Amino acid sequence: xxxxxxxxxxxxxxxxxxxxxxxxxxxxxxxxxxxxxxxxxxxxxxxxxxxxxxxxxxxxxxxxxxxxxxxxxxxxxxxxxxxxxxxxxxxxxxxxxxxxxxxxxxxxxxxxxxxxxxxxxxxxxxxxxxxxxxxxxxxxxxxxxxxxxxxxxxxxxxxxxxxxxxxxxxxxxxxxxxxxxxxxxxxxxxxxxxxxxxxxxxxxxxxxxxxxxxxxxxxxxxxxxxxxxxxxxxxxxxxxxxxxxxxxxxxxxxxxxxxxxxxxxxxxxxxxxxxxxxxxxxxxxxxxxxxxxxxxxxxxxxxxxxxxxxxxxxxxxxxxxxxxxxxxxxxxxxxxxxxxxxxxxxxxxxxxxxxxxxxxxxxxxxxxxxxxxxxxxxxxxxxxxxxxxxxxxxxxxxxxxxxxxxxxxxxxxxxxxxxxxxxxxxxxxxxxxxxxxxxxxxxxxxxxxxxxxxxxxxx
Amino acid sequence: xxxxxxxxxxxxxxxxxxxxxxxxxxxxxxxxxxxxxxxxxxxxxxxxxxxxxxxxxxxxxxxxxxxxxxxxxxxxxxxxxxxxxxxxxxxxxxxxxxxxxxxxxxxxxxxxxxxxxxxxxxxxxxxxxxxxxxxxxxxxxxxxxxxxxxxxxxxxxxxxxxxxxxxxxxxxxxxxxxxxxxxxxxxxxxxxxxxxxxxxxxxxxxxxxxxxxxxxxxxxxxxxxxxxxx
Numbered sequence: 277x278x279x280x281x282x283x284x285x286x287x288x289x290x291x292x293x294x295x296x297x298x299x300x301x302x303x304x305x306x307x308x309x310x311x312x313x314x315x316x317x318x319x320x321x322x323x324x325x326x327x328x329x330x331x332x333x334x335x336x337x338x339x340x341x342x343x344x345x346x347x348x349x350x351x352x353x354x355x356x357x358x359x360x361x362x363x364x365x366x367x368x369x370x371x372x373x374x375x376x377x378x379x380x381x382x383x384x385x386x387x388x389x390x391x392x393x394x395x396x397x398x399x400x401x402x403x404x405x406x407x408x409x410x411x412x413x414x415x416x417x418x419x420x421x422x423x424x425x426x427x428x429x430x431x432x433x434x435x436x437x438x439x440x441x442x443x444x445x446x447x448x449x450x451x452x453x454x455x456x457x458x459x460x461x462x463x464x465x466x467x468x469x470x471x472x473x474x475x476x477x478x479x480x481x482x483x484x485x486x487x488x489x490x491x492x493x494x495x496x497x498x499x500x501x502x503x504x505x506x507x508x509x510x511x512x513x514x515x516x517x518x519x520x521x522x523x524x525x526x527x528x529x530x531x532x533x534x535x536x537x538x539x540x541x542x543x544x545x546x547x548x549x550x551x552x553x554x555x556x557x558x559x560x561x562x563x564x565x566x567x568x569x570x571x572x573x574x575x576x577x578x579x580x581x582x583x584x585x586x587x588x589x590x591x592x593x594x595x596x597x598x599x600x601x602x603x604x605x606x607x608x609x610x611x612x613x614x615x616x617x618x619x620x621x622x623x624x625x626x627x628x629x630x631x632x633x634x635x636x637x638x639x640x641x642x643x644x645x646x647x648x649x650x651x652x653x654x655x656x657x658x659x660x661x662x663x664x665x666x667x668x669x670x671x672x673x674x675x676x677x678x679x680x681x682x683x684x685x686x687x688x689x690x691x692x693x694x695x696x697x698x699x700x701x702x703x704x705x706x707x708x709x710x711x712x713x714x715x716x717x718x719x720x721x722x723x724x725x726x727x728x729x730x731x732x733x734x735x
Numbered sequence: 736x737x738x739x740x741x742x743x744x745x746x747x748x749x750x751x752x753x754x755x756x757x758x759x760x761x762x763x764x765x766x767x768x769x770x771x772x773x774x775x776x777x778x779x780x781x782x783x784x785x786x787x788x789x790x791x792x793x794x795x796x797x798x799x800x801x802x803x804x805x806x807x808x809x810x811x812x813x814x815x816x817x818x819x820x821x822x823x824x825x826x827x828x829x830x831x832x833x834x835x836x837x838x839x840x841x842x843x844x845x846x847x848x849x850x851x852x853x854x855x856x857x858x859x860x861x862x863x864x865x866x867x868x869x870x871x872x873x874x875x876x877x878x879x880x881x882x883x884x885x886x887x888x889x890x891x892x893x894x895x896x897x898x899x900x901x902x903x904x905x906x907x908x909x910x911x912x913x914x915x916x917x918x919x920x921x922x923x924x925x926x927x928x929x930x931x932x933x934x935x936x937x938x939x940x941x942x943x944x945x946x947x948x949x950x951x952x953x954x955x956x957x958x959x960x961x962x963x964x965x
Contacts (some may be wrong), residue, residue, distance in 0.1 A: 575836060613856075617882035617917045651878060651919030655885070664918045707924060 305329070306365040310357070313364075320356045326365045358439045427478035434472025437464055541577060546570060565611040569602055589628050589661065590618040593654050596636045604643045612643045612650055620656035622717070628661055630695045631715045635663045637687040638711040642667035646709060660716045668708035688713070752870045755779040755794055757787040757816065758802040758832070763855070767800065767832075770859030775866050784808030788819045795826060797870045800862075801849065803833035803840045814847035821848070830869045832857075841883055845947050851875025873937045874944040881916035884943055888950075903950050905943065912939045 308327040310319035321339060325332040342349030411425055477493065549570040556562050576594065585591070597614050606612045622628070635652070642650045646667030653664040688711065689699040697715035752775050758764050759782045768777050779794045781787035784807040791799055799820075803813045811818070817829050831844040831852045841852055850869045853862065854877055865875040876884075888905050905913065908929075915925045922940070926933045 578835075578837075615878060615919060617878045619882050619885040619917065649919065653878070653882070653914070653918040655914070655917075666919050707927075710918070 307368045308360050309363040309365040309368050310360050311364055312362065318353075318357045319362065320353050320360065323360060323365060324356065424479075424482060427475045427482060430475030430478065431472050432475075434468045434470070434475055436468070437471060438468030545573060561605070561610050565602065568611060568613055569598070572598055572601070587623055588621050589624050589632070589656055590621045590654065592624055592628075592632055593618060593635065593652075596632055597639065597652060600636065600639045600643060604640055606643060606648060607645065612648045614639060614643070615649055615651040616654070617652070618654040618656075622656050622661070625718065627695045627697075627715050627717065630691045631661055631663060631697065631713055634688045634691040634699070634713055635665060637691075638663075638665040638713070641688070642669070642709070642711070645669060656717075658717075660714050663713040664710055665713075666708055666710040670703070670705070670709070750774065751776050752798055752866055753778045753794070753796045754798045754800050754866055755781065755787075755790050755796045756800045757781045757790075757805065757813070758800075759783060759804075759806055760802075763802075767862070770862065771866070772860060772863040775863045782806075784812070784815050784819075787816045791816070791820050791823065791827060795823060797827065798866050799827060799829045800832050800866065801829050801844070803831055803835055803844055812843070813849070814843040817844065817847040817849060824848070828869050828872070830865060830875060832862075836879060838883055838887070841880060842887075842947075845880075845944070848948065850944065851877075852880045853877045854879060868937075872941075874940045876913075876916050876940055876943070878917050878919050881913045884913050884947060885910070885917060888946075903946075905946065909939050909943050912936060913943060916940075 305328075306326050308323055310323045311326065312319065313322075314332070315322050316336070321335045322332050324330075325335040328335070339349045339353055342352065415425070477496070480496075549566055553563050553566055556566070594616065597616050601611065601614055604612070624632075635654075639650070639652065642665050646669030648668065650665070650667045652666075653662075655662045692699040692713050692715055695715050697713065699714075700712045702710045702712065751773070754771075754775055754777055756764050756767060756777050757780070758767070761782070764780055764782075771777065778796055779790045781790040782805075784805050786807075787799075787801070787805065788808075799816075801813045801816060805812045805816065808815045808819075813829075813831055813833075820827060820829075829844070829849040831841075831849040832855055833840055833844075833852070834855045835841075836854070845852060850872075851865060851874050853865055853875060857865070857877070868875050884905075888903075888910075911929060912925055915928055916922075920928065922933050922936045926936045929936075
């Protein structure tokens, strides 16, 4: 969606103008919403203007002109206020578009227009008080029959209660997503029905004469309930079908959006890698490396929960493995795949950071000087994090390494030992070399330790 | 190594293991067939749940190499094939073969009754070995499956089974074996490391497989429930 023009939705060209020739669907109307930005009162005129593609001024003038004719403008405004949900029309339009289009052509963010909010509640209360005072005065003077006021008020309040949930539905949905389901809509509906019903009964009573006696009241209530129940039964299948269709549609939309995610990803990375591989077909080492990198990425994308950065030792380890696989080659120049197995997870701290850096050095050592297959095992236990890096090379003798050789002694063993951990290298002829690193974890952060496995345990 | 390995390499004779290869990708089936050594013979192929069930019942091979994700049937993939072939229990064993690392895939086929789980990245010699091992009644654990077992049963050393009949926890020895396999050790190397025989290692691995299939541990049942296996 473009947001050109002075107002975010109703620029000189109208909001209905297509975003670009490439996306024909964008030419469709914006959905009817009451935007927060650029509103004078409840956003009805702004939203309607955006929906119809007219100038917002024109719509406002139309409302004002219609107002004197029996309050048509006011009634229309109030009706739209109640029925049209609040929200950003452009955002709603994006939500309604099919997933693939959203993925492939991202929407430009709407410019920040200061949100103007009317203190609607305060104004409503003030209006109600003024009206009440006027009614009282009128009643005193005999211009208004006060007996009619209370029932009418009840009916109005009931309707407002019941109708107000249209607007509240969105808020409630947000609330329900954040926490449990709130019974507020039901309360609203039932309360509104009861209040309005009582009002109607009183009104009918006024109309028929000297109030209603209990017997008639009971009879009429039972009769109306029976009629309502009959109608409800007759309409139930239709309503059920509606609910079911809504559910189906939601599920279909979720599926479509997931498929779009995958399609976009395939388009972005896999196809590009395949094209690269075809172009570099004469270089087997490079092709193997690209295939491996793509496989790793796709695998992570398909099977992992993708924890937030900085919350998972396992994810950090995988990143290191990826970096080593991509940047280092074996003794013969071939890329080496590192077989990684990780058990448990936790939030990284300075200790695990040192361990990861030492692991990286060990992996580089195994890939460059050892012999494949190279395997890495990471185990995050309750009191220690352990790493095993294994290759099938002939290994090296740690004690034979001179103190001047900075590599293994300092970058692997020293790093871990400074953190209170242990490091050992085992070489057995014919069985390869294994570097074992172990760093005790601090019990000081029970929250972090508890949060880690929950976040990454399902890996 | 089990006896199958040594006798299987002696040439095409009575010791050749027949397998049925089930995978929906023709290219992959061709690749696997080419990579298997002389001790393993592919007697049939199938590319969907229905054809797999049919082929396994018709050929009754000792081992079925089974892809986890298969089209057809009720959408249950490899696990559905295993369940449909439950009447062949004891004569036909299943070795799951998959590109997926997802734990629910692993749990699905193992709990359905597969005797092992290897990833498709496995090379031909190792796969042939795995087939012979499964034919001999043993379980085959890849490092990744061992890691998954440790994850599911808890890697904490304190949580140790005391009796053999305890299904929800690993014994200390089983945990050690699993850790070594996760570190990339072969069964023979595990045996050397722990100073036990290869046969004992196989016993431990089979015990772990049994726990994996029968345990009601939370993590396992949660995954299984998500796949409607229970």
